[in-house]
Amino acid sequence: MAHDCSFLEDLDLGDDQLSFADGRRESHATDWGTEESGGVMPDAVVWPERTADVSAVLSAATDRGVPVTPYAAGTGLEGNAVPAHGGISLDLTRMDAVVDYRPDDFQIDVGPGIIGSDVDEHVAGDGLFFPPLPSSGDISTIGGMISTDASGMGTVRYGEIADWVLGLEAVLADGTVVRTGSRAIKTSSGYNLTDLLVGSEGTLAVVTEATLELAGRPEQIRGGRAIFETLDDAAEAVFDAVRTEVDVAKIELVDGLSARMANDYLDTGLPDAPMVFLEFHANHGIEAEIDLCRTIFEDHDVARFEMSEDDDEMAALWEARRELAFAVRSYDPDLESLHPGDVTVPISAYPEVVREAKRLADEYDLLVPCFGHAGDGNLHYSVLADPSEPDQLERGEALYREIVELAIELGGTATGEHGIGEGKQPYLEPEHGAGAVEAMRSVKQAFDPTDTLNPGKVFPETADGERVREPDR
Amino acid sequence: MAHDCSFLEDLDLGDDQLSFADGRRESHATDWGTEESGGVMPDAVVWPERTADVSAVLSAATDRGVPVTPYAAGTGLEGNAVPAHGGISLDLTRMDAVVDYRPDDFQIDVGPGIIGSDVDEHVAGDGLFFPPLPSSGDISTIGGMISTDASGMGTVRYGEIADWVLGLEAVLADGTVVRTGSRAIKTSSGYNLTDLLVGSEGTLAVVTEATLELAGRPEQIRGGRAIFETLDDAAEAVFDAVRTEVDVAKIELVDGLSARMANDYLDTGLPDAPMVFLEFHANHGIEAEIDLCRTIFEDHDVARFEMSEDDDEMAALWEARRELAFAVRSYDPDLESLHPGDVTVPISAYPEVVREAKRLADEYDLLVPCFGHAGDGNLHYSVLADPSEPDQLERGEALYREIVELAIELGGTATGEHGIGEGKQPYLEPEHGAGAVEAMRSVKQAFDPTDTLNPGKVFPETADGERVREPDR
Numbered sequence: 001m002a003h004d005c006s007f008l009e010d011l012d013l014g015d016d017q018l019s020f021a022d023g024r025r026e027s028h029a030t031d032w033g034t035e036e037s038g039g040v041m042p043d044a045v046v047w048p049e050r051t052a053d054v055s056a057v058l059s060a061a062t063d064r065g066v067p068v069t070p071y072a073a074g075t076g077l078e079g080n081a082v083p084a085h086g087g088i089s090l091d092l093t094r095m096d097a098v099v100d101y102r103p104d105d106f107q108i109d110v111g112p113g114i115i116g117s118d119v120d121e122h123v124a125g126d127g128l129f130f131p132p133l134p135s136s137g138d139i140s141t142i143g144g145m146i147s148t149d150a151s152g153m154g155t156v157r158y159g160e161i162a163d164w165v166l167g168l169e170a171v172l173a174d175g176t177v178v179r180t181g182s183r184a185i186k187t188s189s190g191y192n193l194t195d196l197l198v199g200s201e202g203t204l205a206v207v208t209e210a211t212l213e214l215a216g217r218p219e220q221i222r223g224g225r226a227i228f229e230t231l232d233d234a235a236e237a238v239f240d241a242v243r244t245e246v247d248v249a250k251i252e253l254v255d256g257l258s259a260r261m262a263n264d265y266l267d268t269g270l271p272d273a274p275m276v277f278l279e280f281h282a283n284h285g286i287e288a289e290i291d292l293c294r295t296i297f298e299d300h301d302v303a304r305f306e307m308s309e310d311d312d313e314m315a316a317l318w319e320a321r322r323e324l325a326f327a328v329r330s331y332d333p334d335l336e337s338l339h340p341g342d343v344t345v346p347i348s349a350y351p352e353v354v355r356e357a358k359r360l361a362d363e364y365d366l367l368v369p370c371f372g373h374a375g376d377g378n379l380h381y382s383v384l385a386d387p388s389e390p391d392q393l394e395r396g397e398a399l400y401r402e403i404v405e406l407a408i409e410l411g412g413t414a415t416g417e418h419g420i421g422e423g424k425q426p427y428l429e430p431e432h433g434a435g436a437v438e439a440m441r442s443v444k445q446a447f448d449p450t451d452t453l454n455p456g457k458v459f460p461e462t463a464d465g466e467r468v469r470e471p472d473r
Numbered sequence: 474m475a476h477d478c479s480f481l482e483d484l485d486l487g488d489d490q491l492s493f494a495d496g497r498r499e500s501h502a503t504d505w506g507t508e509e510s511g512g513v514m515p516d517a518v519v520w521p522e523r524t525a526d527v528s529a530v531l532s533a534a535t536d537r538g539v540p541v542t543p544y545a546a547g548t549g550l551e552g553n554a555v556p557a558h559g560g561i562s563l564d565l566t567r568m569d570a571v572v573d574y575r576p577d578d579f580q581i582d583v584g585p586g587i588i589g590s591d592v593d594e595h596v597a598g599d600g601l602f603f604p605p606l607p608s609s610g611d612i613s614t615i616g617g618m619i620s621t622d623a624s625g626m627g628t629v630r631y632g633e634i635a636d637w638v639l640g641l642e643a644v645l646a647d648g649t650v651v652r653t654g655s656r657a658i659k660t661s662s663g664y665n666l667t668d669l670l671v672g673s674e675g676t677l678a679v680v681t682e683a684t685l686e687l688a689g690r691p692e693q694i695r696g697g698r699a700i701f702e703t704l705d706d707a708a709e710a711v712f713d714a715v716r717t718e719v720d721v722a723k724i725e726l727v728d729g730l731s732a733r734m735a736n737d738y739l740d741t742g743l744p745d746a747p748m749v750f751l752e753f754h755a756n757h758g759i760e761a762e763i764d765l766c767r768t769i770f771e772d773h774d775v776a777r778f779e780m781s782e783d784d785d786e787m788a789a790l791w792e793a794r795r796e797l798a799f800a801v802r803s804y805d806p807d808l809e810s811l812h813p814g815d816v817t818v819p820i821s822a823y824p825e826v827v828r829e830a831k832r833l834a835d836e837y838d839l840l841v842p843c844f845g846h847a848g849d850g851n852l853h854y855s856v857l858a859d860p861s862e863p864d865q866l867e868r869g870e871a872l873y874r875e876i877v878e879l880a881i882e883l884g885g886t887a888t889g890e891h892g893i894g895e896g897k898q899p900y901l902e903p904e905h906g907a908g909a910v911e912a913m914r915s916v917k918q919a920f921d922p923t924d925t926l927n928p929g930k931v932f933p934e935t936a937d938g939e940r941v942r943e944p945d946r
Contacts, residue, residue, distance in 0.1 A: 104716050105819040149661045160659055162668075163636070178908040183884030184817040186633055186849045188622045188672055188892045190901055190931065191913045195635075195668035199661055216718045243577050245689045247756070283720070285757020344657040346578040376659045411656030419661045428663055435651040439920070440664045446919035447912070458663065 003066045003087045005044035011056045017047045028089035033077035033340060033423060036387075040082050042069065042089035049094050051169060051177055051208040058206065059175025061088055062452045069454045070202035072113055072141040077340045078421025080148060080201050084456025085465060090206065092143050098122055099209060106214040107166065107183065112143025112207045119212065128214040131158035134417065135325075143207050148419035149199030153250040156242075156375030157281065158215070160417075162198045169209035170197055173448040183211065196443070201419050202454040204447040218249075218281035222290060223314035224307030225321075226276045226297050231255050231358060231370075234274040235351040237300035238374040242347045246293045250279035252321055253374035255358065258328065261369055262320035265327035270320065273303065276374070277321040279314075280307075321371075328369050334386050335367065338396045339423050341381035343407035344416030350377045353410060357381055357403050364395040378416040379407075405430070425460040441471040476539045476560045478517035484529045490520045501562035506550035506813060506896060509860075513555050515542065515562035522567050524642060524650055524681040531679065532648025534561055535925045542927045543675040545586055545614040550813045551894025553621060553674050557929025558938060563679065565616050571595055572682060579687040580639065580656060585616025585680045592685065601687040604631035607890065608798075616680050621892035622672030626723040629715075629848030630754065631688070633890075635671045642682035643670055646921040656684060669916070674892050675927040677920040691722075691754035695763060696787035697780030698794075699749045699770050704728050704831060707747040708824040710773035711847040715820045719766045723752035725794055726847035728831065731801065734842055735793035738800035743793065746776065749847065750794040752787075753780075794844075801842050807859050808840065811869045812896050814854035816880035817889030823850045826883060830854055830876050837868040851889040852880075878903070898933040914944040 008018050019025070020043070030039030043066075048054045061068045067087030074081055083089050095111035096118070102108070103126045110119060116137035119130045134145060134152035144150070146168070151160040158164075167181025180193035197205055228234040238251055253276055254262070260272035278293065280286050294305050308314050320327075328337065345353050354370065357379065361368035367384040381403065385396035404414045404427055414420075414427035429437050441459065444451075451467040459468045481491050492498070493516070503512030516539075521527045534541045540560030547554055556562050568584035569591070575581070576599045583592060589610035592603045607618060607625035617623070619641070624633040631637075640654025653666035670678055701707040711724055726749055727735070733745035751766065753759050767778050781787050793800075801810065818826050827843065830852065834841035845852040854876065858869035877887045877900055887893075887900035902910050914932065917924075924940040932941045 102819070102821065104712075104821040107819065149665070151659050151661075155659060162665070172908070172912065176908045176911070178912055179906055180909055182817075182886045182904070183819045184850055184880075184886045184889060185819075186624050186628060186817050186846075186851060186889045187886035188624075188815075188888045188890050189886045189897065189904055190893060190910070191677075191916055192622070192635070192668050192672050193909060193912055193916075195665050196916075199665050204664075239577075283758065284755070284761055288757055342661075344655075344659050346575070346580065346656045346658075348575065348577040373659075377657055378659060407657075413655045413657045413660035413662045415661045416657060416659045417661050420663060424662065431655070431662055433652055435645070435649045436653055436666060437663070438649070439645065439651055439666055442919040443664055443666075443669075443916065446915040 003043045007060055019045045028071050031074045031076040031081045034079045034082050040084050042083040043086050045089045047091045047094050054171045054206050054208050055175040058171050062173045062450050067455045068452055070206050072144045075136050075140040077418045078423040080419050080421040109211050110142055114142050123214055127217050129217050131215050132161050132164050146198050146207055147201050151417045157249040162195055164213045165198055166213055167211040168194055168207050170205035170207050172205050173452045201457050203458055219283045220286040221281055222307050222309050223279040225317045226302050227304040228274045229301050231274040233300040234276050235354040237297045239347055239350050240296045241293055242375050247289045249281035251375040252277040255370040258369040258371045261327040261331045262324055277318055328382050335384040336387045337382040339400055342415045342418045344378040345407050345410045345412030347377045349410040356406055360399050364399045420458045425463055438471045444468050476516045480533055492518045501544050504547045504549040504554045507552045507555050513557055515556040516559050518562045520564045520567050527644045527679050527681050528648040531644050535646045535923050540928045541925055543679050545617045548609050548613040550891045551896040553892050553894040582684050587615050596687055600690050602690050604688050605634050605637050619671050619680055620674050624890045630722040635668055637686045638671055640684040641667055641680050643678035643680045645678050646925045674930050676931055692756045693759040694754055695780050695782050696752040698790045699775050700777040701747045702774050704747040706773045707749050708827040710770045712820055712823050713769045714766055715848050720762045722754035724848040725750040728843040731842040731844045734800040734804045735797055750791055801855050808857040809860045810855040812873055815888045815891045817851040818880050818883045818885030820850045822883040829879055833872050837872045893931045898936055911944045917941050
C-alpha cells in the first residue's frame, strides 16, 4: 500500500529530518515483537524536532489520507509501532529534551523521545526517581511507555505509567495542538483527556510532551530471592503475601522451566526450581516487612529465602530474573517464541492461571516458560515452537489462545502492559464486549475521522488493512 | 422548558418508580450549591432499580429528545445534578446494593446509589476501607463521587476516586450497556473508558455499577493539630512538609478567619489563629514521621503542635476542622456564600495563592474564610457577601474570579474536586485552551450526539439553555 509522501518535501523540515531511503525505512518497519515477520515498510520517515513539525506533518498527511505511525525505540511487543498501512513513520526520538524540571513539585516535563532511565538520571541528584519504569526502561522511551500505558516490576507498589502522567501536550490528526491535564496533582475540570490518550497507542493523537510526577527514593532497599519446591507453592505464596498487604516493591515469579533456561544461560548452579524475586522499599520497618513475607513464604514451604542490602549481592541474587528474556531467547535456536503472553488477572486467580498454563504446556507438549509481575497478577509466557513444524505452530497458537481466554474468563485482561497493537486484536471484543468496543470506535472516530493515526492497530477489523469501522451507534 | 414525559408511563417501571408530583420534582431541582437559586424543576423523576430500567429510560428519552439528568444525594456544589434543561431527573439512590465483594482481591462491586461510608462499613470487618472518600462521605453516594472524580482529606496519601475505580458498568445515551476496565489491577487493553467516564459529571453515560479497590486499614493512626502565628507560616510549613515527603494521611489548612468562625460556633477557647490539622497513617515508623513533621513546622515558628493516638482526643483536636462548613454558614445570617472556591495549584505555588486570597479579601473588603486540602495544593474559599448589597456581590464576584484566574496562571485548576457543573463553566477554556475543549466536545458528540445526558453542564455555551456546540474540527 504505497502512499505518495512527496508533499513532505514542501514542509518546513531540515534535510536530515526526512528520508525516503530504503535503509531508514527498513529500520522503521518492525518492533521487537514483529522482527520475525519483517513488519511493514513506511513510505517515508520523518524526525520531528519540535511540536510544530509534528503538527505540520499530521495536518498535511490527514489532508492527503496518508497514514502516520508514531515510532521511537521500537521496543513494542505487539507491532504497536509498525506502519501497518504504510505511509509515514514519525520518529520522535529527537524530541528527547527535559523541557522543565520542578523538583519542589516532584514534576518534570519531557519530550516523548527521552529514554526512561535518562529521566531517572536527570533527577537522581535531588534524591528523586520516576517509579513506574518497565524492565526495558533503559532503552525504551517515555512516549512509547505512554502509548501502551506501560508498567513493570515496581508497579505492585508504585502503579503504572498512567498514575505518573499529570498532563500531556499532544497533536491531533488535523494538526491541532492540545494540552491536557494540569500541574495541580488533583483536578476535576472537564473530561480526563490525559488518561484517554495514555494507552491509546498513538491512534488518537501524537504526544509531544509529558508532565511526569516523580517520587523520593526510599531510604531503605533490600533485594533477594526465594526458591520453592513447587510452582503452585510459589504462586500461592505470592497471592498470600499480596492478600496480607506485605509492602513489597517488586515480586516476580519465575517458573522452574524459566529457571532452568536461566541456569543454563548463566551457569548459576541454582536448582531448576520455581523462584520468586523480591525487592523491598521503605523509609521505616523494612525488616518487619521482610520477616512477614518470610513467614508467609514459610507457610508455603519455601526452600530458600535470601535477602541482602548490599547492591552487588542484590544484583547477584536477581541475575537469573534480569537475564531471563535473553535466556529464553537463546535456549534452543530451533525454537521460536510465538506471541508474547501478557495476561493479567485478579490476584486471587493468579495461582489458577499459573497452574493452568503449565497444565496446557503438558497437554500440548510444548515448552512454555512462565514468569511475570506476580504481585499485579501478571503472567508473561512464551510459547516456544519450531516454525518448520506446522503442527507445533498450530498447537502453540491454540495453547496461547486458551490461556488468554482463561484470563478473560477469570475477570482479567489479554494484555497487562504491552497494549493491543496488532497481536491482541482478536481479544479486544471478548474482553470488553461489543458495546464498549463500539464506544472506543466512536472515540477514535471523534479524534481521527480519517484514520490517519497508526491505522491497523487496536481494532480487529483493521487487521487486513481496513480502516476502523464507523461505529453503529 | 417543559418536556412531555408521559412516555415514561409506558415503560416497564413500578408505580413507585415514577413521579410527576410537584414535591418530588422540587426535591430534585437543586443541589447543595444551588439551594439559593432554587435550581430547575425536572418534568418527571424516575427511580431506577436495575440497569435495565436505566437503559429503558435513556433509550426512550434519547428517541424523544428529552434530557436526562442523573441525581443521587444532591450534595454537589456546582449545580452538577440540577436538571438545567428540565426533562427527567434519574434518581439512582435505590441502586445502592453491594453486588459482589471479593476481599482477597481488595475489590467490591457496588451500585452507584450506595453511600460512601456504607462501603466502609461493609468491609470494616475484614480490616479494609475505601480510602478516597470526600468529607461528605457519610451522606454522598459513590455514583456522585465518580461523577466529579471527588477527593478529600485522605487524597494527599491515597489519591482520588479515579485511582480506586477499576471498572464501571454504564449506560450510554442510546441505552447501550457497556462494561469498562478490568478486575485485573493493570490492563493495557483498549482505550481507558473508565477514567474517561469518571469525572464526566453524567454527561457521557450513567454509571450503574462500579468496581472499587479497597485498602487495608493502617495499623497506626495519630491525629492532631498545629497552630501557627501567621497564615504564611502555616502555608509554607505545609509546602515544606510535602516537599520533604513527610508521610501524612491528611494535612488541612484553616486560616485565622475560619478559626475564628469555628471558635465562635464551638466555643473552643482556641486562639483565632491559622491552624494545620494533621493525621498520620502507617504500619511502621509513625513517630518518626510525626517528629519530622514537627521539626519542619518548628522551622516555620509553629506555636502549638498537639498529637494524639486516642480516638476521642483526636476527634477533639479535629473538632474545629470538622465543623468548619457549618461554622462558616452560620457565622452571620446576613451574609451568603457566593460560589464555593475549589482552586488547586502545584504545591510550590500554594503559599502564594493563600497569600493572594487574603490580600484580595482585604482589597475588596470582604470576609473570605479559607481552608482546604493543603497537601494537594487545594484551597477552598467562601466569598461572603450581603445579597441585598449589589456592590458587595459585584466585589465578591470579582474577588472570586481573580483567585481562580491566579490559580490557572500558576498551572493549577479552577476545580480540584467539585467538577465544572454550571458554576465553573467560564473557566473551562481559560484552563484547558480552545483545542482541548474542542476535543472534549468531540467526545461528548461521540457519546451523546443528541445531548440527552445532563445538558447544560461542563460546556460554557450551554449556560443559557443551549445544547453543546458541535466541534469545529
